[in-house]
Amino acid sequence: MTMIYHLALRADWLAAVEANQTYYPPTFEQDGMTHAAPDMETLIKVANQFYRSAGGPWCFLAISVEYLNLAGIEVRFESASAVGDRDDHFVGSEAVRFPHIYGGIPEQTVVYIGWVGQDQAGRFLPLVTPE
Numbered sequence: 001m002t003m004i005y006h007l008a009l010r011a012d013w014l015a016a017v018e019a020n021q022t023y024y025p026p027t028f029e030q031d032g033m034t035h036a037a038p039d040m041e042t043l044i045k046v047a048n049q050f051y052r053s054a055g056g057p058w059c060f061l062a063i064s065v066e067y068l069n070l071a072g073i074e075v076r077f078e079s080a081s082a083v084g085d086r087d088d089h090f091v092g093s094e095a096v097r098f099p100h101i102y103g104g105i106p107e108q109t110v111v112y113i114g115w116v117g118q119d120q121a122g123r124f125l126p127l128v129t130p131e
């Protein structure tokens with residue numbers, strides 16, 4: 001099973017689940033897709049690049065590409081792209097193929113949900129994924 005990872009505001013994710021709705025990130029309409037990362041290390045780099053000053057708390061979603069495809073949602077592995085109005089990227093991001101989800105994230109495509117911590121300076125802390 002191919003896993004990809006998405007960072008979400010915990011309140012936004014829980015609200016979508018509670019309403020039995022597909023989750024869409026705040027930048028979906030502007031970007032035309034849902035951003036994801038191919039691994040946890042990259043997810044934390046993206047989080048520190050774009051979301052350190054944004055309020056939290058945050059969670060990460062471990063998502064099955066196969067489950068997204070079964071739900072009729074396309075995933076393309078592409079070069080880094082703008083997130084909302086920001087087009088700055090972390091050093092080395094040009095070598096990464098980012099999974100872009102061309103749709104939202106239905107709850108049934110999520111295999112694992114984890115909580116993401118930040119230090120006092122707002123830096124996201126490294127995560128350990130389940131085996």
